[in-house]
Amino acid sequence: MSPKPDVSEERTEQIIEAALKVFAEHGVEKARMEDIGAEAGLSKATLYLYFKTKDVLIGVIMRRLFASMLHGFRVPDTGEGAVKEQLRQFAARLVAELRRMQPLLPLLYEFYAMGLRKSAAREVLGEFVAEFIAILAPVIGQGVASGELRAVDAEKVAIALGAMLEGTLLLWAFAPERVDLEAQMLYGTELLLSAL
Amino acid sequence: MSPKPDVSEERTEQIIEAALKVFAEHGVEKARMEDIGAEAGLSKATLYLYFKTKDVLIGVIMRRLFASMLHGFRVPDTGEGAVKEQLRQFAARLVAELRRMQPLLPLLYEFYAMGLRKSAAREVLGEFVAEFIAILAPVIGQGVASGELRAVDAEKVAIALGAMLEGTLLLWAFAPERVDLEAQMLYGTELLLSAL
Amino acid sequence: MSPKPDVSEERTEQIIEAALKVFAEHGVEKARMEDIGAEAGLSKATLYLYFKTKDVLIGVIMRRLFASMLHGFRVPDTGEGAVKEQLRQFAARLVAELRRMQPLLPLLYEFYAMGLRKSAAREVLGEFVAEFIAILAPVIGQGVASGELRAVDAEKVAIALGAMLEGTLLLWAFAPERVDLEAQMLYGTELLLSAL
Amino acid sequence: MSPKPDVSEERTEQIIEAALKVFAEHGVEKARMEDIGAEAGLSKATLYLYFKTKDVLIGVIMRRLFASMLHGFRVPDTGEGAVKEQLRQFAARLVAELRRMQPLLPLLYEFYAMGLRKSAAREVLGEFVAEFIAILAPVIGQGVASGELRAVDAEKVAIALGAMLEGTLLLWAFAPERVDLEAQMLYGTELLLSAL
DNA sequence: CATGAATGAGCCTTCATTCAT
């Protein structure tokens, strides 16, 4: 209807992507709105047409990042395959996802750090963890119910698995020469599975 | 030799402690040299007599933090007790250590994030991981050698255990209402032990 | 002549009224063109079709305000009534006018302040003062001529009366709990009249 | 005691004077902190060591200005001279004071305008008016008590006189070619006095 | 040794104004 096409969604996306890139590269605090604008091919002032403050932009990026991670983890149509097989596939998917996200790792940990200071950020992270558990626990619970697994505490096992995977990522991030991300994640997963 | 007692070490310590506190409270980037000085009961300018720049101070604090953590983890005189028992004790010590460090958690994650950007920081973290492995792997290796454990890859298991513990800390930090740090760490440890 | 009705005058009026309102509410400097547009139900850019710059718009508003004030003051068909009575009526009309303009008072004083800096604004104010005198002096002169009043300097008296009324407004504006605008203006007028 | 003399009071004064000048010249809103710094021979950042924000600085300047005006007005040792004579002297002092303050007039009116918007500023102005009345009313009251003057309402007369003087200033400011400040103030004062 | 004092370099945010459609 309008004489001009509405570019606002496009711009928003454009800015988010630019911000994601700049944040990942320079860190959230060091990233200047000007840089983000430049990366997006827009002027600094234009950013403020789409995001009221830098903090708002940070929040959006953060939510995006975790949502995208969760999306990658989600178990697709939990068929009837053996539970252990499903968990293996989950780990494999995670590995793939993390490989994709590797350049965003520093940003991820910045958000982790932020989550421990700003309640707004913590909320997002809390939901992330809850989602994570909500994905794994039922699968394990199913295995217990069907007798495929020992009578373990499904939620605790889910957390242990998630923790091990998350922790492996961390150790690998700091000592890639000591830790082979993929092999280690799969090995750790097998280890845990053998205990079920 | 000097007619006046050398207060330099004392001052250095004083500043480090103040900085640790201020960093933990406000975050590394938000912490102002002025705040640190105030906390130490010194003037902002005086800090520069002991630390050339804020970055240097950050580095020292970081090293301190990880050294202190490692110190807490180190297995004391690995007696000949069963390996599994030693690992249980390790986990227990870690839990205790983490409880002590709880107020420093945000700072810890800030350093993690930093480690992914600044090579100087990464080095410290890499050593930390290496140390971590160096503490656990031999114990596990011993267990394998003595036949107490299955013929597992000692290093990989050490990493898996460390990862799980580290990851549990993270999940707990963001969802303390879903994760009971102590119970979960011990549970996860048992789970892994039962796989060995 | 144009096939479409010329809305230009209507729009201009619409904008002026919106600007007057926004200026009065937020102050001239704080008022944003965007706000004025919003108040007028127009887009910010549209304002520029009718006023080249914000300064031009300010100038127009300023002229409007003073013209409207003068209009309210003007002595209607100075009958032959006693001069003192006419001056009383003038004061009464002024009081009424000021009551109507009360919400615009901050704006009025902003224009006063502006008048002392920008020559364009000063001009408007100079004319305002001249007009003010031009209204009162002849009436007083008449009274002197007719012998109703002492042989005073009509212009000086006019200025004194105007000044007193204007000054009363100021004092009342800042200390309404100490000054009753209407009573004080009438009292002051009587005081002056009793000196004529 | 300190190895260095405390320059803080000197600096504060230095900055206030610079700010007064820059505010008077460019207007409060247009004045940039940088300009004030330059005028004071200091860097912009240094200003913030002595004044937390620009608003605080504005407030201090405003208070200064009115305090200084009041100081100039204050009746010195109200001798027993005839009341009318005292009021004449008051007017004369005011004229002198205003001549001294002439360059600050635009600033004065800016503060008047501000007083109608910001409660903090209004407070200062309210006190100013109250002080003004508190200076004049007692003198007039004395005259009434002693029988020198008619039985007038001392406070109302004080306000009327103050208003006339204040108003004269305004009219003169905008039409100096029509109004002779000194002559007009004294004329207006005489007019009022002749009514008492 | 200590520090009061000062500042250069930055960064976020705002807004009057422009222009393609």
Add this chain to the structure above:
DNA sequence: TATGAATGAAGGCTCATTCAT
């Protein structure tokens, strides 16, 4: 005529760092 979109130019405020005393 109307406007959505964009921006250049500012300006307030902060802070790590320096240095004379």
